[in-house]
Amino acid sequence: MTTFQIEAFITLATTLNYTKASNLLHTTQPNLSKLIISMEQELEAKLIDRNRRGVSLTPAGMAFLKDATKIMKLYDAAVTNVQEIEAGIRGTIKIGFLSTALIHLLPKIVSTFNERYPDINLELYDYAFTPLMSSLLDNKIDVALIPDRELDSISRLEKKFLYADDMCVVLPKNHPLNTVDGVDLSVFAQEPFVMIDPNISDRDYDLVYSICIANGFYPKVNLKVNTLNNLLLMVECGQGISILARHMEHYATDNLDFIGIRGSEKAFKMVCAWRRDQNPCIPSLLEVIDECLAL
Template sequence: MDIRQLEIFVCVAERLNFTESAKHLYLTQSAVSLQIADLEKQLDVKLFVRNSHSVQLTEAGRFFLKEAKFIIAAAEEAIIKTRHIASGFAGTLKVGFLESHTKHFLPKLVKDFRSSYPKIKLILTQLNWGDLNLALERGELDVGLTMSASLQNTPRVVWQTLYHDVECFVMPNDHPLANQPQPDLAAIAQEPFVVLNREVAPFPYDFTLRLCANRGFTPNFVERPYLTETLLTLVESGEGIAILPFFTTKPYVSPNLRFIKLEGDDAQVEMVASWKRTNRNPAIPLFLNKARGAIQFFQNSMRLPDIPE
């Protein structure tokens, strides 16, 4: 028994005429009769009562007509859903993002994506740096929104750049060094620093150390909070200065904080969308396209000082 055989049965059952059904199906009448006879043999029941004047459904035939229509409809729906999933227009997309680095574009991205692809179930999970990388490698996420430099030790993960950013010294507006056109590294080296705890943010912690080492000093970490919001509060309170990326941080921080760009190629960073190399989820490129659109919207609406394209 196959779908085509069921379609033939339904056609005959609805018309109760083998000749008319054969014309509709573009088959010979004998071919239709053979298919019905084979179906009755498989079911071991009579579906039709036939004589020289009429064709009528048996009680079993009337019941089977309902079931056959249901099976055909279910098969058609399965085909449509499968094609939608293959084209990325249905299914599930699991996206992981960092605690603070996506606040300026993620709400618009999610809204635009869900509006364009309502049949794709979008699952969002906030993770710290280490857990996000691990989830990508384990295949627990389809897409991770993170920094490319944090993925250097994840060979099975690939990424696409969403935008470039630049690291900055961040300090209160009333800090003695806040109004210098160029940072006085000798003076900054004497300042206390606030950095995210390495337990939740190994890349920012090590990256801050490396940036400072490249400028000839080792930072004095006086606070190691677990959340970026806490870090910014501590900086604004005068507990210490920090090194943070401009574009990912500036849009939502207090206006009482001053950003001073670090010079040098090592201070350039990339925000990326990443995924496991073997992940073939067709919704990934759809999400990347919407991500670029959402980010372009903010780049057009925010003046970024000398951030490379």
């Protein structure tokens, strides 16, 4: 039984007139009769009584009309739903992100998007860098808001620039080497460092190492920690200094200073990355991101 057969039965059942029903369906009366007979044979039940007095529904026909109407409403809703998903105006976007790097941007994106696209659900997942990248490549998420580290080498990915940030020395306010932005990092060559454990985030660990090496020394690692919040706490406790992007200042107490490193201005870059086989809703998200960046 086809949807056209069901539609034909509903049209005939509501008009109770073969001529009117045929015209509405843009078919012939003989063809409409064949459709109804075919349905009755398939259902093994008589649906329509046709005699000299006109057309009427049998008890089975009246019962089937109720169910057939529900079926067509469900079918129409299913078609609309699929078409809207394909068009990117309905669906779900799974977004992975580094919460520490997006405190000033993510709330604006989410609130603006939810207001504009109520039929697209945003699912948000907080990750460290390495599992965030893995989740994007393994199709567990659709979009990653992520630092731009070696992404150009992954041909499957597209990316949009979000913002750039300075890399800074993080140290207690009362540290004897505390100074102003634009410091030469080499003056801290003899200082102990607090760093993220490379088993937790090898990219963060390697980034600090590379910045130090570019300034002529290897960092003396005094302590490795599991989270950025613990890193800030240990620096405040005097266990060493560290290097972080300036946006991490949002999470620091007033007892810490962030001092810009000469040559590392805007060295930290955040991007929105997605696979080329994109979720059709992603263009709507990119539109909102562009708008939020322009504010």
